[in-house]
Structures are given as structure tokens and as C-alpha cells.
Amino acid sequence: MLSALSLLSRRHMNRALMATAVAAGMAGAGCADIVPQGLGLALTPSPLTDPAVFNFALNLEYLEAEYYLRGTTGQGVPDTDVGPNPGAVTGGRQVSFRTPYVGEFMAEIANDELHHVQFLRRTIHASPLVELGRPAIDLEGSFRAAGQAAGLGANFDPFADENSFLLGAFLFEDVGVTAYNGAAKLISGRDSLEAAAGILAVEAYHGALIRTQIAESGEEAIKAANAISAARDTLDGPTPTEQGLRLEDGRFVIAPSDVNGIAFKRTVQQVLNIVYLSPEKHVGFGGFFPKGVNGVVHHT
Amino acid sequence: MTTSQTIPSELQPTRRSMFSGHATAVAAAAGAALALGAALPNRARARPAGVNDQDILNFALNLEYLEGEFYLRAVTGQGLDQALGASLGGQVRGGRQVSFSNPIHRSFMDDVARNELAHVNFIRGALGGNAVTRPTLDFNAGFAAVAQAAGLGPNFDPFADEQSFFLAAFLFEDAGVTAYKGAAPLLRSRAILQAAAGIEAVEAYHAGCIRTVLYKMGGAARQGAAAISGVRDKLSGGEGNDQGLLRDGRANIVPANENGIAYSRTAQHVLNIVFANGAAGVTNGGFFPDGVNGKLQST
DSSP states (O other): OOOHHHHHHHHTHHHHHHHHHHHHHHHHTTOOOOOOTTTOOOOOOOSSOHHHHHHHHHHHHHHHHHHHHHHHHSOOSOGGGSOSSOOOEEOOOOOOOSSHHHHHHHHHHHHHHHHHHHHHHHHHHTSSSOOOOOOOEESSHHHHHHHHHTTSOTTOOTTSSHHHHHHHHHHHHHHHHHHHHHHGGGOOOHHHHHHHHHHHHHHHHHHHHHHHHHHTSOHHHHHHHHHHHHHHHHHTOSSOOOOOSBOTTSOBOSSOBOTTSOBOOOOHHHHHHHHTTOOSSSOOOBTTBTTOOSSSOOOO | OGGGGGSOGGGSOOHHHHHHHHHHHHHHHHHHHHHHHHHOSSOOOOOOTTOOHHHHHHHHHHHHHHHHHHHHHHHHSOOHHHHHTSOOBSOEEOOOOOOOSOHHHHHHHHHHHHHHHHHHHHHHHHHGGGOOOBOOEEHHHHHHHHHHHHTOOTTOOTTSSHHHHHHHHHHHHHHHHHHHHHHGGGOOOHHHHHHHHHHHHHHHHHHHHHHHHHHHHOHHHHHHHHHHHHHHHHHTTSSSOOOOSEETTEEOOSOOOTTSOOOOOOHHHHHHHHTTOOSTTOOOBTTBTTOOSSSOOOO
16 A cells, blocks of 8 residues: 555656656756766656645644743743644643753754744745644653653653753654755755755754763763664664664764765655654654644655 | 556546646646745855756865865874775875874764765765866865964864864864755755755764864863854855854854754855865865865865
């Protein structure tokens, strides 16, 4: 049984191939690009418009923004930025950071994630898409389930203390990188692409900050981060998408990437497998999104 | 459509629905693209005339040679030629093994070195016989010029100790992120674009680590980073596309604009930084005494 997205992609393939051929013909004008050896000519038509890709991303940005804002300020995304018919947010509270600069690091990330929400909302407003608002978000039962899946015990609470909050952050950031990296080939507009590439970079800066800080937060934190990475890898199926914080030979990994030093990517479905905390196909909600994400793509 | 036999027949679109869907989908996509372009504050720059994907990849390869030699020498004491068992081109001046005081920091830099080596290998493999050779690299002259401009003193030695090395690495990594981000929208091949996005993310991971470590070192490390950030910005057009480790007295690990989006640089502005020369029309200097190889070689 094919997933909805792959079917969509096949249905639109002829159109996209034609469009690509036309664009190539127009742009070519006797100076066609040379495709380097080893990469081949890959036409990967996108089944989604750029605003639809950004709409999917907005769900993830809401999740991150709610997490970091609640952890650093005790308040979530301002009412002015949650869109129409916003879903409820369960859980999340201000964390008592024992290291002042760690609190500052997390506040900086909170700010970036709120800016991403605001930027993506403006982008969607300017498109033909109708804004759907913040989806319902669970920051409580979801983390307990994720913690259990990773073997961190039945009561994992990322808002309990500084290290726990870093681990909750670790769960999100590498996923954000792989999600934007996977979306790069779905985006057709140059301006959209440049914006998405810029958010991708920011998520990777965050990912590195979290990895660096956890590596210096003791053995227990390092092992927990590795367990979370392994749990993510199990949820999203067999394709390689993960490197833990510390490898078996003791080396630390700052940039999870393949043998070519290229960051891993995830499909929309694989991202949903993680945030729904379900390895199954055709799942429409669960985990961090108890009612599912909003938009045309919401099934694993 | 060769894939149609794998689609269950009841789910296959009829010819009629495909055609009727076609026109509306194209119209909607066109409208969406127009509207979206208007909403985005930072418009992607146009691709320079006569420049193709291969030229852009070769430009990136010059920077990867620089980073690869820098990290490999610092972590292992040996360069790319030894790591790959081949002579890749021009001479490399300077660079030696660093004595790291923190084993976790050393391990992170070892990971960075492996990534940069992999980037050199990957891009050379992708370009095949069209890959440019390694240009002459000069870490002594490059860092001396930047250190002077940043006021780090006449004796700044990037390989002297851990803090000096992280400051030197700081010079490269944010620039690498802005270079790949600026190049991404110029690429035509989706496969190359995918690879470039994945390399950009890895450079941003590196930069995030280096900035976090420097911030935690405090005092002189933060001041040095601020000075280097200022030099980068000044060399590359003074457009405010750079940020140090502090903003309004608080930690600033991520250089990003008011939308939380990382900055871009053109190839010319990246060359301004590595040539340590803010003028236009310059073709060598700083880390590249004989210039870079390939079509994109002038500031």
C-alpha cells in the first residue's frame, strides 16, 4: 500500500517532469549545466507547493517554540501568533537553570523558534493557502512516552531541571535539521529555497549547541542523548538518519552525517513518525501532536 | 509511466482527472510562487552569467581544501595528501598538531576534520576529472592578516593552543555556512542542491559547536570572536551579515536575522574574507597566495 504522499508524487510526476523540461529548455539557451559525474541527473518533482512545505514546517516550529518559550519564560507562543482556532498546549513550565549561560542559550533558541513561527505565518498569509493555526500540542504525556521508549524511565520530565531540558531539546533539534534538509528538494522557488536553507542552518546551529552542552554535562546525560538518538532511529525506519552523541569507540559526534559528511535527511513521513512517536504507516496523530499536524500532509 | 503498475488500480488517477487537475495545479503553483516571493524579505540573488553548477561546486571545493587542511593538520599533524594517499595539488604553508586541553573539544574537532575530509572527497568524486586541484594554501599569511585586522596582536598563532585554534576555526565556519546558503538557490541540479544543503547543515553544526565552546571560554575568547566577526563583516561589504557571541549583553550562538534565518554571502564576498582584502576585483591574497582555482576566482 502506497502512502498518500508517494501516490501524490506519482500522480504529479508527468506535470513536474514537463515543467522541469520546459524550465530547462528556457534557461538552457545553449549553456546547459554540466552535471558532475557521480551525482547523475536527478529529477525529484515536488508533490507540494512551497507554501504547503512551509505549512508543514510551521507545525514543527510551533512545537519547538512552545517547548523553548515555556521552558525559559513559563509562557507559550503569544496569542497574537497562534493563528485561527489554535489547539491547546498541554504541559511545559519554566525551568530553573542552574547555569545562567545555559538559560541564555535556551532563551536565544526560544527567540529563534518564535521568529520562525512568525516568518512562516507571514509567508503563508501571502500565499493562496488558508492559515490553519497552531495544532494541539502535548509536552507532557509525549515526553513520558518518549522517555520510556528511550529507556529513560517512565516519568521523564524535560522541565524538571537543566539537564532534562537539554535532553528534551536534543530530541527536537536534529529532527528539525533532517526535516528541513529533506524538504530542500521539495521547494521550487529560489527565494523560498534560500529562506528554508537559512532556517536549516539555524536549526543545525541549535543542534550543535545542544550536543556541545550535553557532552559536557556528564556521563548520564551523554548516555541519555545516545538513547534518544537510538529511539528516533527506531521510530523512523531503516534508512540511516542518526548518529548519537558518542559513538561506541568513544568519539563524539558534533554533526550527524553520512560517509560524505552530508547531514542526514528525513521525509515528511519519517518526521511524523518521530513527532507522533509511532513507527507505523498511515498514522494521523499521536505523541507531541495529539490531534495531528495541520495541513495537507499529516499522515506517516 | 513505468511506475503505474505499482499503484493499485483503484487509486490510479483517470486520464480525465489528471488533465483537469493539471491546469488548476499549475495555476495554483504559479500564484503561490508569486505571492511567496513577495512575502520573503531576503530575495535570492541571481546566478552570475556563464556560471554553472560545476563552477559553484569547484568554488566550494577550494574552501573545503582550506578547511580540510586546517582541521586535519590541527588534529593529526598531517594534511589531505597523507589522509588520501595522493598529491592533491598546491603547497600548504603552516599548520601543525594542536595540543588540546579538553579531550571532548579535541574529539569534536576530530569529527569536524573527518567531515571536511569527507567533503573534499565527495566533491572531488562528484566532479570527477573536472575537479580543480588544491590551490596553494598559506595559513601563516592568512591568519597573520586577519589577526592584524582584528587586533589580535602580531604573534597570534592559531595552532598554539585550544583557545587560539577555536578562534581561528571561528573565522572559517560561519563564512562556510553563509557561502553554502548563498550558493544553494543558484544551483540547478536538484541532486547537487540536496548535497549542498546537507553540507551547509554540517558546516552550521561545526559553527554552532565552535561558537558555544568560545562563549563558554569567556573573556578573551569572546572578545577575539567579536573582533573576527567584525573583520569578516567589514571585509565582505559591511552589510551587517555577521554577529559575534554577544548581543545586548546576552549569549548569541546563532548568527541570524530578525526572522531567525542565517545570512548569505556571495562568492565574491567569501573571497574577500579568505583573501583578507575587502576590495573588488582582487584575485589572490591571505590564505590563497596564488588565488583559488576555477571560474569563480575574483572578489
